[in-house]
Amino acid sequence: MSNDTVKLTIDGQATEVPAGTSIWDAARELGIDIPVLCHSTRMRPVGVCRMCVVDTGARNLQASCVRPCEDGMEVDTRSEKVEKHRRMLLEMLLADYPEDSARDAATGDDELLNMARDYGITEVRLRDGASGRPQGVDLSSPVIAVDHQACILCDRCVRGCNELQHNDVITRSGKGYGTRIAFDLNTPMGESTCVSCGECMAVCPTGALTNRALADLKLEPLGSD
């Protein structure tokens, strides 16, 4: 075996990958899709959403987007423990999710809601943490609607703005439950140094950053022609 590769099994399938490959990437090569909200193939993995956790037999579940493969690892991406964790996480994220997701309504690609549907979650058992302290809506940009309530702090917009487009506008501000994405020093998006490239809107997995041009529409794919 070369020093530059490692051998492991993922869901029982044996594989050999270059050292340093993430479990998520190795699984993808095998055709195993590990659910994820914060990670995107266009971006540096940050491991913040914890939806991609897998069971490596270690004490804790591991975030597969940032955890490198190791020699002899036996990875289970869909164990009972893993699935229970994901369900709980989804419920927590949905506990204060807004009634209406503009992304779900317009283009049906709200990744959080679609994942909840995949997991058969129809009800949330947790208290709505948002009641009495709404995160707010920002319609100051003429092109992008911001619904902070639908933000799950996955950092895709932060990386899209700073690491793909290098515009350095979006960051996080606040602490604890008050944490929000922020434009410049927490100014409304339309008054910030935002150049409206729309990368944040394009990469956002939820109803937090959406296209205002689609506010009254529901797009449904036509059959291929």
Next chain:
Amino acid sequence: MRKIPGSTAETRKAVGFKGVDSLCPYCGVGCALTYRVDGEQTQILDVTGRDGAANSGRLCVKGRYGYDYAMHAQRLTKPLIRREESYPKTALSADVKGERGGKRKAGGIVDYDDVMPHFREATWEEALELVGRKLAGIRDTHGGDALAGFGSAKGSNEEAYLFQKLVRTGFRTNNVDHCTRLCHASSVAALLEGVGSGAVTNVVRDIENADTALLAGCNPTDNHPVAATFIKEAAEKGTKLVIVNTRRPRLADHAAIYLQIHPGTDVALFNGIMHVLIKEDLLDHDFIEQRTEGFDEIRETVEEYTPEVVANLCGVDKDALIEAARLLGADHRSMFFWGMGISQHTHGTDNSRCIIAMAMITGNVGKPGTGLHPLRGQNNVQGASDAGLIPMVYPDYQPVDDPEIQKKFEAYWNTELSPNPGLTVTEIMSGALDGSIKGMYVQGENPFVSDPDTNKVRKGLMALDFLVVQDIFMTETAEFADVILPGSSFMEKLGTYTNTDRRVQIGRPALALPGDARQDWELICEIGKRMGADMAYHSVSEVFDEFVACTTEYQNLSHEVLGRDGKWYPCHDPANSEGERIVFSESFPRPNGKARLVAARQSPPHEKTDAEYPLVLNTGRMLEHWHTGSMTRRSTALHTISPEAFVEINPNDAVSLHVTDGQMVEVRSRRGTIQLKAQLMDRVAEGSVFIPMHFREACANVLTDPAVDPQGKIPSFKYSAVSIVPLSDEARRAGSGS
């Protein structure tokens, strides 16, 4: 317990959609994208980035949100003929007449209520018959050289090829040009002279392999926004940016060295850098010896440009100049990018010659992380030039005054051709004014707003015996037309476009043509047929094949080969290769295979500032708008973000001018005056002001100096002498008539 949020789609209008893989219509970066459109293709719903070679899914505000102009209610949908009672010809709307008192509408686009009553709708047959008869009549009475055509760098390669073929074989003249004349004509002149090819030697994204990148006279975050993201990415990973610009570009935040030179001192700066390169022996002697000629002339010329002299002349720090030379020297891989700040001067060709020389003497051409890259402006200015929309050359830069080449094209097109190089954009307008040009066909260009010295252009357009304008909107130029032909927008076309990287990509129709509007390529052929030219084609790809067959660079390419993602030209093995990212690794396409170095000396600007006109006017573009504004000012998003004209004034100058931020001012030059809002910005240097070119109601080109570079014939848009006076509220009310 809470229920999972459902969607409130009941209140929304359901629309079935499909995706059309195409391109962005705006700049030379050539971003690949997908338009999502309704089933009938009457409406673009939204835009998503595609994984294109130039953009990897990234887009900017224009590409992502600026598509709706194509669906604007003001699209021309019927052929129009000027009414008898609207002769003799004049401009029709107050702004275009140059009157101060007329009513002004927000948004600054042609007032259709003023203009449309002067035209009547016609059938296609009537309009095309009239165009063919009038143009052929002028040709047969006064000779082909009394006709001229402006093609468009927004059109496809196929349209550009057909347009120049129509002018050459139907009009029987080489008077065909387009906005490259206003853009990179001087860069192309220097590149053809020095390197033997007008195209870039390396692609933008190879900056990731460069140690250093010079970015001179360009503002990529505004004008090539997606390319700028890759430049910033490289800077973050260690590429040192050396930025030269009179107006501080946002990219300067990412620079190792920013040199804010005095306007028009580019040649001195570059000679100063070469002086240091030679003095400190930062040269690639093998490259100079084997790959270039003319180095001795460079060495002698730059001898007197010592860092002390140059720093003083250019107004930059001497040590920064020396450090810039060290970063660009032969022990580094360096790329050289430049834009309109280099080309749009009366010494634009000299500016480019110096940049070429810097790259050559440091051996920085033909290898990864090196190269010459004039950032091309329009989405297809590279392709339109390649296709021969240039008065001196046939497709692929083959000179019209070479008898062998002329014979070849006479055989290829089966007709006689004029042996005389044609006139350029500015010369054609002068010809209109002096009566030597009597008829014109303007397809998709708007010279009234884009050309220097608007008052001169107005007189020229009024003097024409016959003008046919083909466009998608009633433009300022079309106000002077006898016949207006409603053409196709980018969103409705099939065709190939060549980006700044030499990548040839296919744009596909996302929308159906509105009303009776027709495809631009078909209209060019229809006019050709009515003038006796052989222009019968069945498809766009057939036109592309004919174009390819008379070039060397585009060999092996076809619509089929280009497919969804396109290829770089040259492409020797399309089945197995994406084409060449980097060219000239071994030799240059010149007779002896060597690059020719041409030395240049600092020359004074054509127009000097004085007590009456003490400020230097710089004109340019901004992120949200495109050129004459006919597209972007009809885009809701872009217009909302950036609704009005402004002049940027340095705050220190503003104090002495008694101008406050947001105040209306009058800007005067020796050619005219305009009124617009002042924006106090320290990114313009003291003594300089900047006005974007997009706003017809405060048209920067009313002010600009029409003097041109002797080789490139490009106007000096970056240097005109102006003065500024603040307007009192009273004066403003009188001025605007409101």
